[in-house]
Amino acid sequence: DFLADSVTLTNCDREPIHIPGAIQPYGFLLCLDPTTQLIVHASANTGALLGLPAESLLGGGLDQLLGPARLAEVAGRLGTLTETAQLLGARLEAVAGQPYYKLIMHRYDGLLWVEFEPVAETDATPLDLAFLNAALGQMLAAPTVREFCQHAVAQVRAVTGFDRVAIYRFAPDESGEIIAEDIAAGLAPWLGLHYPASDIPQQARAMYLKNWLRFIPDAAYQPVPLVPVRNPATGRPPDMTYAVLRSVSPIHLEYLHHLGSAATMTVSLIDDGKLWGMLTCHHRTPRLVGFELRELCQFIGKTFSALLAGKVRADQHAYQLQVREQLAQLLEHVTRADDFVGALAQPGPTIQEVFDCGGAAVCFGDEVHLLGDTPPEAAVRELLAWLADNAPGPLFHTDSLAAHYPAGAPALRATASGLIAAALADAPGHYLLWFRPEVVQTVTWAGRNDKPQLLADGQIFLSPRQSFEAWKQLVEHTAVPWLPLELAAAREIRQHVADLQLKAFNELQARAQ
Numbered sequence: 001d002f003l004a005d006s007v008t009l010t011n012c013d014r015e016p017i018h019i020p021g022a023i024q025p026y027g028f029l030l031c032l033d034p035t036t037q038l039i040v041h042a043s044a045n046t047g048a049l050l051g052l053p054a055e056s057l058l059g060g061g062l063d064q065l066l067g068p069a070r071l072a073e074v075a076g077r078l079g080t081l082t083e084t085a086q087l088l089g090a091r092l093e094a095v096a097g098q099p100y101y102k103l104i105m106h107r108y109d110g111l112l113w114v115e116f117e118p119v120a121e122t123d124a125t126p127l128d129l130a131f132l133n134a135a136l137g138q139m140l141a142a143p144t145v146r147e148f149c150q151h152a153v154a155q156v157r158a159v160t161g162f163d164r165v166a167i168y169r170f171a172p173d174e175s176g177e178i179i180a181e182d183i184a185a186g187l188a189p190w191l192g193l194h195y196p197a198s199d200i201p202q203q204a205r206a207m208y209l210k211n212w213l214r215f216i217p218d219a220a221y222q223p224v225p226l227v228p229v230r231n232p233a234t235g236r237p238p239d240m241t242y243a244v245l246r247s248v249s250p251i252h253l254e255y256l257h258h259l260g261s262a263a264t265m266t267v268s269l270i271d272d273g274k275l276w277g278m279l280t281c282h283h284r285t286p287r288l289v290g291f292e293l294r295e296l297c298q299f300i301g302k303t304f305s306a307l308l309a310g311k312v313r314a315d316q317h318a319y320q321l322q323v324r325e326q327l328a329q330l331l332e333h334v335t336r337a338d339d340f341v342g343a344l345a346q347p348g349p350t351i352q353e354v355f356d357c358g359g360a361a362v363c364f365g366d367e368v369h370l371l372g373d374t375p376p377e378a379a380v381r382e383l384l385a386w387l388a389d390n391a392p393g394p395l396f397h398t399d400s401l402a403a404h405y406p407a408g409a410p411a412l413r414a415t416a417s418g419l420i421a422a423a424l425a426d427a428p429g430h431y432l433l434w435f436r437p438e439v440v441q442t443v444t445w446a447g448r449n450d451k452p453q454l455l456a457d458g459q460i461f462l463s464p465r466q467s468f469e470a471w472k473q474l475v476e477h478t479a480v481p482w483l484p485l486e487l488a489a490a491r492e493i494r495q496h497v498a499d500l501q502l503k504a505f506n507e508l509q510a511r512a513q
Ligand code: BLA
Pocket: 008, 009, 010, 011, 012, 015, 017, 166, 168, 178, 190, 195, 196, 198, 199, 200, 201, 204, 214, 215, 247, 248, 249, 251, 252, 255, 264, 265, 266, 278, 280, 462
């Protein structure tokens, strides 16, 4: 196919997916000159569908398809178009034996685009205001990002009937995780699986910021070229960024084949101008979704996007409250205890329970209490010795301990790639420690054990197994970074214990006098 022939797995980011010069064949396409409204491109399937070969349509007008009344209406609309799609239903009165069509029209790249989707006349979905009202109500009321996402996937599956609807959220490194899904009985869950950044190349992400929805009703389709492929005015194929019939990347089609997906629809989820994630729909068999339903799914995606920042803030706020509450309880029970060192490791809560961490340790000279997932005690003692000599300041923290202390990495990386070390006294070995596991240990990578597969053209498919290895190298020896509020809590615990120590010392002095 056009222009895509030279794409390999190593230059995916350069595949010009916006100018494929071809469409998916579930409809046909005409591009018109905005001034004359005469046809500049036609998709090559008009011959088969209408009995009017594409070449014969070029240079003529829409009167070759439409009766006079419809033509006047369409011509009026064409004059007002922007990038945003407009819909008009029509029967092609000038062509015999045709079904009803939806004309989806927009203006872009110096052309008027008219995409024709054949439909049963009855297919229009009535606008269900009660559904919309209930859906918006659920989204507004959702107290956490996860529940918010769960409502969105359930709503989209309810209106579209796809086998699988999931929300795929991007991490700062652009890999992604399935954080919510709604699936048909009998399908294997993908919830919690991670996928590499390369699954969705840069230019695709950029396009999905402009165009909110992609639709592939039959991933086994044969692309249909435009006639002519290149726009005579620009010398290149027209820019299909906003065309719903756009033929998609052959590499992506191969990918869908590997996933066992025969049809997909994806909606962008955008937070503050950045692609936050995608709502992805899959079906095991080909599946057509009409224009109105696609618009409804975009509406859900845009509503989601508008409310998202508030839900993220709510999650952060809830976590902040939880940390404050745990911190207050810890300080209280430590203050009341006779043995405050022991109390730091006693439930109610322990120092490990104040904020998210894999494990913690209370170290007081020879006494070492380990809590949760920690390195073995011997390794913790060696770490204490290293800290005594090397820790810069009373509160040392890192999300990559190996970068500071490579010698300790073999024993520490799995459970303690992230570390907060709060020095309790000038005496060496008096520390409160919080550990965080290496990211690699906590991630379930999709298809981690798959064998490499061959693409149709004989190249090796960049399998999730290989991409896992590539990703692993990037995140080796690192943990999720500590949040400012977590560091503040650690600092506060340290200060409180120092105050208790001073008080105990003063009492001892007073008694001695
Ligand atoms: C596009 N890849 C995509 C899209 C998704 C994914 C959602 C958007 C297009 C769509 O289907 O609507 C990936 N889909 C996923 C993932 C899940 C999912 C991860 O449901 C998880 C459940 N893809 C590769 C490799 C390359 C590649 C190695 O795996 C390139 C070398 C390319 N992916 C690729 C391209 C597109 C794409 C080029 C754009 C397709 C297009 O819009 O033309």
